[in-house]
Structures are given as structure tokens and as C-alpha cells.
Amino acid sequence: xxxxxxxxxxxxxxxxxxxxxxxxxxxxxxxxxxxxxxxxxxxxxxxxxxxxxxxxxxxxxxxxxxxxxxxxxxxxxxxxxxxxxxxxxxxxxxxxxxxxxxxxxxxxxxxxxxxxxxxxxxxxxxxxxxxxxxxxxxxxxxxxxxxxxxxxxxxxxxxxxxxxxxxxxxxxxxxxxxxxxxxxxxxxxxxxxxxxxxxxxxxxxxxxxxxxxxxxxxxxxxxxxxxxxxxxxxxxxxxxxxxxxxxxxxxxxxxxxxxxxxxxxxxxxxxxxxxxxxxxxxxxxxxxxxxxxxxxxxxxxxxxxxxxxxxxxxxxxxxxxxxxxxxxxxxxxxxxxxxxxxxxxxxxxxxxxx
Amino acid sequence: xxxxxxxxxxxxxxxxxxxxxxxxxxxxxxxxxxxxxxxxxxxxxxxxxxxxxxxxxxxxxxxxxxxxxxxxxxxxxxxxxxxxxxxxxxxxxxxxxxxxxxxxxxxxxxxxxxxxxxxxxxxxxxxxxxxxxxxxxxxxxxxxxxxxxxxxxxxxxxxxxxxxxxxxxxxxxxxxxxxxxxxxxxxxxxxxxxxxxxxxxxxxxxxxxxxxxxxxxxxxxxxxxxxxxxxxxxxxxxxxxxxxxxxxxxxxxxxxxxxxxxxxxxxxxxxxxxxxxxxxxxxxxxx
Numbered sequence: 001x002x003x004x005x006x007x008x009x010x011x012x013x014x015x016x017x018x019x020x021x022x023x024x025x026x027x028x029x030x031x032x033x034x035x036x037x038x039x040x041x042x043x044x045x046x047x048x049x050x051x052x053x054x055x056x057x058x059x060x061x062x063x064x065x066x067x068x069x070x071x072x073x074x075x076x077x078x079x080x081x082x083x084x085x086x087x088x089x090x091x092x093x094x095x096x097x098x099x100x101x102x103x104x105x106x107x108x109x110x111x112x113x114x115x116x117x118x119x120x121x122x123x124x125x126x127x128x129x130x131x132x133x134x135x136x137x138x139x140x141x142x143x144x145x146x147x148x149x150x151x152x153x154x155x156x157x158x159x160x161x162x163x164x165x166x167x168x169x170x171x172x173x174x175x176x177x178x179x180x181x182x183x184x185x186x187x188x189x190x191x192x193x194x195x196x197x198x199x200x201x202x203x204x205x206x207x208x209x210x211x212x213x214x215x216x217x218x219x220x221x222x223x224x225x226x227x228x229x230x231x232x233x234x235x236x237x238x239x240x241x242x243x244x245x246x247x248x249x250x251x252x253x254x255x256x257x258x259x260x261x262x263x264x265x266x267x268x269x270x271x272x273x274x275x276x277x278x279x280x281x282x283x284x285x286x287x288x289x290x291x292x293x294x295x296x297x298x299x300x301x302x303x304x305x306x307x308x309x310x311x312x313x314x315x316x317x318x319x320x321x322x323x324x325x326x327x328x329x330x331x332x333x334x335x336x337x338x339x340x341x342x343x344x345x346x347x348x349x350x351x352x353x354x
Numbered sequence: 355x356x357x358x359x360x361x362x363x364x365x366x367x368x369x370x371x372x373x374x375x376x377x378x379x380x381x382x383x384x385x386x387x388x389x390x391x392x393x394x395x396x397x398x399x400x401x402x403x404x405x406x407x408x409x410x411x412x413x414x415x416x417x418x419x420x421x422x423x424x425x426x427x428x429x430x431x432x433x434x435x436x437x438x439x440x441x442x443x444x445x446x447x448x449x450x451x452x453x454x455x456x457x458x459x460x461x462x463x464x465x466x467x468x469x470x471x472x473x474x475x476x477x478x479x480x481x482x483x484x485x486x487x488x489x490x491x492x493x494x495x496x497x498x499x500x501x502x503x504x505x506x507x508x509x510x511x512x513x514x515x516x517x518x519x520x521x522x523x524x525x526x527x528x529x530x531x532x533x534x535x536x537x538x539x540x541x542x543x544x545x546x547x548x549x550x551x552x553x554x555x556x557x558x559x560x561x562x563x564x565x566x567x568x569x570x571x572x573x574x575x576x577x578x579x580x581x582x583x584x585x586x587x588x589x590x591x592x593x594x595x596x597x598x599x600x601x602x603x604x605x606x607x608x609x610x611x612x613x614x615x616x617x618x619x620x621x622x623x624x625x626x627x628x629x630x631x632x633x634x635x636x637x638x639x640x641x
Binding site: 050051052071072073077078079081082083085087088089098099102103146150 | 533535542555
């Protein structure tokens with residue numbers, strides 16, 4: 001087991017820089033999720049940790065040793081790929097034991113380790129099968145088995161659940177998390193799915209365009225997004241972001257946004273005339289006669305909740321209610337943001353105003 | 355009218371006229387290809403008198419197995435068969451191995467020069483070897499390799515490898531790069547990845563190339579004619595040509611000689627044809 005330190009890391013392909021000086025500190029035994037939209041550099045960062053991509057500048061250390069120039073095999077890491085990358089002509093057991101065979105480990109020990117891993121992952125009945133004879137979920141487990149038999153210092157996962165159907169994804173999510181609790185191996189996990197990030201991570205690193213947008217505990221990111229991007233990216237359905245101009249109405253601050261006037265909290269830098277973004281999560285909108293007017297466009301009952309798509313302030317607003325309401329498209333309702341749950345961002349820089 | 359109505363009530367299985375046409379042409383083409391083989395096989399088993407008295411495609415009334423033993427002895431097959439075997443058994447696997455290793459390096463080990471190197475190798479496949487026969491003779495002669503096994507095997511390799519590299523490179527490129535990366539993380543060297551992963555994975559295409567190359571090498575005539583002057587170094591096609599020149603009046607024995615020449619290539623084809631077909635199609639389907 002080991003910590004992973006990434007310092008001032010740059011990656012450029014020719015003249016195109018894709019990672020711009022990233023710092024991440026991953027303490028020993030943590031489950032860290034790198035999340036962001038496609039092309040944000042999260043997979044590149046993971047591949048640099050694995051040693052599959054070169055480093056343009058900066059350093060990566062695993063367990064206190066700089067590994068910049070070490071080949072993948074000597075970094076003591078194991079990686080699970082999105083398409084599993086199982087050897088098609090080898091059985092499940094041979095797939096899992098391949099790395100140990102490469103280390104010239106005695107056969108008895110390989111068998112013992114493969115057996116233990118198969119036990120953990122419920123793969124015992126499939127050890128003699130070939131990858132093509134397995135379902136997607138089973139293949140995913142074999143890929144994980146191949147990683148755990150090596151007892152590496154760090155696990156790397158590259159979007160491992162993307163090829164699975166929704167139900168299996170939820171199940172595997174829990175299995176990976178449980179596996180981590182059992183082995184406590186430092187884990188770096190890449191996904192574009194913020195729900196995966198929220199549910200699995202001890203620490204989330206949100207990336208965008210080769211920069212780190214914010215990193216921290218999942219609920220911290222949810223409650224205190226550092227900028228408009230993170231605010232919109234984390235959470236599902238995503239946060240309502242309403243652009244407007246600050247005005248002063250007597251003693252209280254207000255936000256004017258295309259015919260809607262909202263009570264704005266008093267935050268540093270909220271001077272009159274400043275362009276800001278008002279953020280409110282869908283579940284923090286309440287029905288209130290004193291609120292702003294919104295027209296119901298779509299009603300989406302999920303059973304446990306009711307999602308409403310509304311038109312107000314010249315844009316779509318999403319609201320989520322625990323209770324069941326008999327709204328119909330075309331109805332007009334009045335909504336009020338819970339004041340303590342309002343997020344304010346500068347419209348220009350996108351940064352949070354506290 | 356009645357037909358139309360009844361078929362609208364009970365939907366009948368309609369035969370696709372295009373499909374029927376295709377089947378007919380397939381059978382015709384097969385017959386056209388099969389005819390000379392049958393002719394040669396039957397003639398090789400007929401006596402001299404029967405050849406002229408019976409129809410070309412009639413079954414031999416009395417099997418003349420002696421045609422084979424006589425042709426074998428007269429045609430010096432003892433020597434030419436050994437020569438062909440030595441040349442083919444060394445050239446085909448060696449050429450495939452070199453091609454596969456080169457194709458792996460070009461497809462999987464980035465150097466920045468891969469494309470240029472590939473184009474350079476492919477030039478070898480673009481120049482027809484007939485153009486190079488005269489300079490080739492001069493070259494092999496200057497090395498003192500005329501009438502030796504290396505003298506024929508080396509040029510065969512030189513002309514065979516580019517084409518095989520081209521085919522294998524395409525195949526190796528289609529192998530997901532994660533497979534290589536997973537193996538690199540597992541601690542495998544490039545040579546191990548090549549041997550333990552790429553060779554087994556590309557068994558179908560390797561078998562296809564093996565068949566093609568075996569047949570081509572076994573039947574090669576032009577280069578052998580130029581580079582092998584000594585009668586004791588001749589391969590089968592050269593031996594067959596000489597046999598035809600000397601004993602062309604005895605059709606039974608001549609056809610027996612042809613059958614013996616073709617048989618090994620046919621056997622190799624039949625053994626590997628299962629892989630051959632899947633090898634030719636696998637690249638197309640899997641992209």
C-alpha cells in the first residue's frame with residue numbers, strides 16, 4: 001500500500017498541452033475518483049500514473065518513490081480497463097495468473113492466489129472458461145481479479161463500468177466499493193459519471209480542460225462547489241444556474257434575471273450592477289406563494305420523487321419534490337429557493353462568492 | 355391470379371431468384387475448377403492405350419499405380435522432392451516469423467518512424483520480381499550462392515516478407531491496444547507480448563498466410579529457374595518441366611508426376627483451410 005503524489009504534472013502532445021500543471025495528493029488507502037467530461041484529461045492523467053503515457057514535466061511518486069521513468073510493470077500498480085482487456089485465448093485462471101507467471105512465481109502460489117481472488121469475486125465456477133464464454137459483469141470481475149492477485153500498491157480503474165447495463169453498473173459499483181473496504185488498497189478511479197464519483201469516492205477530483213476544477217470529499221463538492229462548472233457537473237439533476245444582475249431593494253439584495261426577481265444572499269463582492277450566477281439545486285426549490293412564477297413544461301414522476309421541468313427567467317428550471325403533486329403541463333406554479341441553500345458565483349470568472 | 359391470391363392467404367417461402375442465380379454460377383465455377391483436377395487424376399491412373407481409347411473424364415478401367423512409381427524414378431523426384439521440401443520447410447516458417455515480428459514492431463512499438471518504415475517495407479511488395487530477375491541473378495552469383503539452398507531461400511524471403519508484413523500489420527493494428535497495455539502492466543516484455551498474446555490471437559491469419567506462402571513457395575518456378583542451374587538442386591516445378599520435355603508422349607506418367615507435385619500443397623491446404631477461411635474474414639468482421 002502506498003500514497004500517490006502528483007506534483008506540477010504537465011502533458012503535451014507536440015505543441016498541444018493537454019494537462020496543465022496538476023497537483024493531486026492521494027493518501028494511503030484512499031479511494032479517489034477523477035471525474036470530468038470527455039476530453040478533460042482524466043484518462044490521460046490515469047495513464048500517466050500507470051506509466052502508459054510519458055510525462056512532459058512534473059513528477060509522480062508512489063509510496064514516496066518518484067516513478068516518472070519506471071516502466072508500468074515496475075510501478076507496482078494494477079489497472080482495470082474499460083473494455084476489460086482480457087487475453088481472449090487464455091482461460092479465466094490463466095488471465096488472472098498471467099502477471100504472477102511473469103514474475104516467475106511458483107505455480108502452487110499462483111494457484112493459491114488466483115483461488116483466493118476467485119473466491120472473493122465469486123468466479124470459482126468460471127476458472128476454466130474463456131472470456132468469450134462470460135457475461136459482461138463476469139468479464140469485469142475477471143479484470144478485477146487480474147488486478148487483485150498481484151496485490152499491488154495502487155489500483156487504477158479506467159471507466160470500468162461504462163460497458164455494463166444500468167442495473168449491473170449499480171451492482172458492480174457496490175462490489176468495487178466493498179472490495180476497496182476489504183483490501184484498503186489506494187485506488188484511483190476514472191469516470192465521466194458523476195453519480196459513480198459521488199457514490200464511490202473518498203475524494204473526488206473534478207477535471208476540466210486539463211485543469212483541476214476542484215477536489216475534495218463528495219459532499220463538500222456538492223454543498224460548496226468552488227465554481228459554476230463543478231456546481232453544474234456534480235449532482236443529478238444538475239443545479240439550476242440563473243444568470244442575472246445584482247440590484248438593491250431597500251436593505252436587501254436581489255437578483256434580476258429576465259423578468260424574475262430573486263432574493264439574493266449577501267455575499268462578499270455582491271455590489272449593485274454586478275453580473276452573477278445564482279445557483280439552486282432542484283431539491284432546494286419549494287412551493288411558496290411568495291416565490292417566482294414558473295410554467296410546468298414536463299412532469300417526470302420517478303415513483304420516489306417528482307421531477308418538474310419548468311420555464312422561468314427565459315430558461316428551463318428543474319425542480320424535484322419528494323411529495324407527489326398532480327401538476328400538469330401548462331400549469332403555473334410559484335417556487336421559492338431555500339435561502340440558506342443558494343450558491344452565488346461571479347458570472348465572469350465563474351468562481352464562488354462566499 | 356389464383357396463385358397471387360393463394361400466396362396472399364398462406365405466405366409461401368419465396369425463393370430469391372438472385373440467390374438461385376448465385377448458386378448456379380457457384381456450381382458452374384466449381385465444376386470449371388474441378389474439371390482439370392479430375393482430368394489429371396484420372397489420366398494419371400490410366401494406361402497409355404486407355405488414355406487414347408477412353409473419354410477424357412471416364413473413370414480408369416484398370417488403375418495403373420505403376421505410373422507413379424515410374425514417373426518418380428524417371429523424373430528424379432527423389433532429389434527434387436527433397437529440394438522443394440527443404441526450401442519450403444525452411445522458408446515458410448522463417449518468413450512468417452520474420453514478418454510477424456516486423457509487423458508487431460511496426461504496429462505496436464511507437465518510434466516515430468513506423469509509418470515511414472512500413473512504406474519502405476511495402477515498396478518491396480510493389481515491384482514485380484520478374485523485373486528484378488536479372489539483377490537478382492547477378493547479386494546471388496556475386497555472393498557465390500547460385501545452386502545453393504540459401505541462394506534461393508534468401509530471395510524468397512526478401513520477396514515474401516513485405517506482403518506478409520502488410521497483411522499482419524493490418525491485423526495487429528486491429529488488436530485493441532489495451533491488450534498490450536494490460537500485458538505491459540502485468541510485466542510482460544514486448545517479446546513476451548508478441549509470443550504469448552499476438553501469435554495465439556492471430557492464429558487464423560497466420561494459418562492463412564502459411565497456406566498461401568506454402569503453395570506459392572512449393573510451386574515457385576521463375577526464380578528457381580534462374581537461380582538453380584544444377585539439376586540436383588532443382589525444385590519440383592523445374593523437375594516437372596524437364597520431365598514434360600523428355601517424356602511428354604506418356605500422358606499417364608506425366609499426369610502422375612503432376613499429381614505428386616501438387617499433392618503436398620493440397621494436403622497442407624486441407625489441413626489449414628478451416629483457419630484459412632476464418633483468417634480471411636476475421637479482419638473484415640472485427641474491423
